[in-house]
Amino acid sequence: MTEQPPPAPPAHALAVVMRDYLSYGESGMADLKEAVHSVRQKPVIGAFCRHLRQILAGTAPVPTDVINKEFQRRADEETALGDGTPVEPVHYDDQQAYEALADLWEYLDLTPEGEPEGAVTSAKTAVRNRRSQLLWVDGDPVEALKTWMSWRSLALFGAGTVLCTGGWAAYQRIDATLLRSLLLLLTLAGFVMASVGGGALWLRRVRYVNPDAFLPSERKTKEERR
Incomplete structure (x- = not known):
C-alpha cells in the first residue's frame, strides 16, 4: 500500500496560491x-480554503508576512524583467x-465551512455545459422551441428522412x-439532406442554451499572464 502524501501546510498553501494565481491580477483571480x-479540486486549493476560513474566523493568525x-x-521579478527601474x-x-x-472569500463564493458554494450544483452545471443539452431549458418550453427552431432546417430534415427511408x-x-x-x-441524397437539416437544428439548439458554445477559449497561460 502506497503512502499518501502529507497534507499541505496552511501557510505553504497560501504561498502557492498567491504565487500561482493571485500575483496575476484579475486573470489569476478568475483562474483561482x-x-x-x-469538480476535482487540487489538495493545495482545499488546504488554502480551509486556512482562509480559519483566518477569517480568528482561529489562525493573519499571515501578513507571507502576503508581503x-x-x-x-x-x-518585475524589476528584473523591466528596464532596471x-x-x-x-x-x-x-x-x-x-x-x-x-474580499477574496466573498469573490470565491465559499460557504462558512470553507467549501465551494453549491459544489454539487456546480458539478451538475459543468456536466450540462459539456453536453449538447438537447432535452430541456428553464422557462416555457413552447416559447423556447419557437425561439431556436428553424422550420427550413426541420423541413430539410423531414424531407431527407422520408426520401432516405x-x-x-x-x-x-x-x-x-x-x-x-x-x-x-436518392437514398444517399436523402441521408445527406437529413444530416444537414438535423445538424443545423442541433447547432441552433446548443447555441440557444449556451451562446458561447464553440467559441475559441480565451484562457491564458501563466507565461502570457505575466
Missing part, C-alpha cells in the same frame, strides 16, 4: 475561482491583509439494375 469550484513576501518577490512592492499591515482576504425500402424490393442505382442515389 475556477480551481476552487473544480509574495508582494516583494513579485516586485523583484525598481518596482515598489505593495505592503499590507494586519488589518489590510485581513480585509483583502475577506423510402428510397432504401424501394431499393431492397426492385431488381432492375438501373432503377436500383437511381434509388441508391
